[in-house]
Amino acid sequence: MSYRILVVDDDENLLKSLNKILSLQHYSVDAISNPMQVEKLLERNQYHSVLLDVKMPGINGLELLKIIMQKSILTPVIMVSGQSNIEIAMRAIKEGAYDFVEKPIDPDRLLIVLKHALQHQELVEAREKITQELLKNFKMVGKSVALRNISDTIEKIAKTNIKVLITGESGTGKELVAKAIHYNSNRQTKRLSEINCAAIPRDLLENELFGHKKGAFSGAISDYDGQFLETNGGTLFLDEIGDMDIHLQAKLLRVLEENEVNVIGDTTPKKVDVRIISATNKDIEQLIKSGKLRKDLMFRLNGIRIHIPPLRERKEDILPLAYHFLNKFNDSHNRQILKINRQAESYLLNYNWPGNVRELMSVMERLVVFIKGNEITIEDIHRVFNNMNISPTAYSDVIPNLENKLADLRTAHEIFEKNYILEVLEQTDWKKSEAAQILGIDRTNLYKKMRKHGII
Known part of the structure; x- marks a missing residue:
């Protein structure tokens, strides 16, 4: 050069x-x-x-x-x-x-x-x-109000040192939010360490967090700093904080209050500068009430709380995420899937996604890998769902309760059509052009159906 x-x-x-x-x-x-x-x-x-x-x-x-x-x-x-x-x-x-x-x-x-x-x-x-590259990878994808609010909060707090508690169901993207905060912060060039508190037994977790001195216990043949000391100057992400042992929580509380770590086997505390981001998929108040989570610890961790709603409550994010994963897996698997057709888009929009963003990502990767054409169809989704043993409850939310009475096919079709049109209108904030596109019909036809069903 x-x-x-x-x-x-x-x-x-x-x-x-x-x-x-x-x-x-x-x-x-x-x-x-x-x-x-x-x-x-x-x-x-x-x-x-x-x-x-x-x-x-x-x-x-x-x-x-x-x-x-x-x-x-x-x-x-x-x-x-x-x-x-x-x-x-x-x-x-x-x-x-x-x-x-x-x-x-x-x-x-x-x-x-x-x-x-x-x-x-x-x-x-x-x-x-x-x-x-990290900022690109950890950007928030979607257009829902909830996601915009989360992005705004991240922008406001990232460069501060305030502690953050992230809540939300499994698979909603809590780890992604933690990474977005770190890589937009002044600590972005320092280490980001991640610990899953539910995956490590108590004694091992204590050692992993706080470290030990040589000879502190049987098998301690050398010094080990632990994540707090190794992450000094950076960010420590404690996932599933609600599963941490109650006695270990007391030791964590001391670190948060004193900004110093008591290494196992060492009588001299060591100062640390670590930003704490924690997360849980459980009910915080219920954990405190049941005695599984210290209230004083939660006060320390809960500087700012960011709640990520499940994907079924922010359906506006489903298609942006689906196309984001489509592009991502096209690149990583050397494929050229160009689009998702309207019927397939509608199917994705109305599935409940119990596994949230993680499930959507897994489905999109399989679609990219396994389909033969350059367009994802509803038949492709059915095959992938069957392969993954997913029960496709896509339209269950838009079929009303018929009070256990059976109806003829024409009546059932009329009921379904009305409620499905209402559902799509709600999800698109009553934007007729967008709703018509999802439904696969033109605006004129949509207006006719809305008048027919008494929607307008």
């Missing part, structure tokens, strides 16, 4: 010298003596590093540093200063410059600093790429 370096200095002789030093090391160099050209060059080219004189006519190095950082914040800037300008160079570092070299230039010192700056830039760019 050929690195491109921009050198800015009003001393023409120094420019020639720097150009020669860098070119001999196979760097691509743009050397300019007019600092007013820097902005245009930054807009036109991408530089891996900038060597910048501290003091030049027309504009000083500090002012130019601010412009460079606005245009290209990830590009490391190395200040070049004379002995009398060392104080200015140090100030530049405080304002974002990577390092400085003194005049007269020591070529070896310059090349070492530049090498380190380029390595630093590569690490920063890699971290930024990973962060952006």
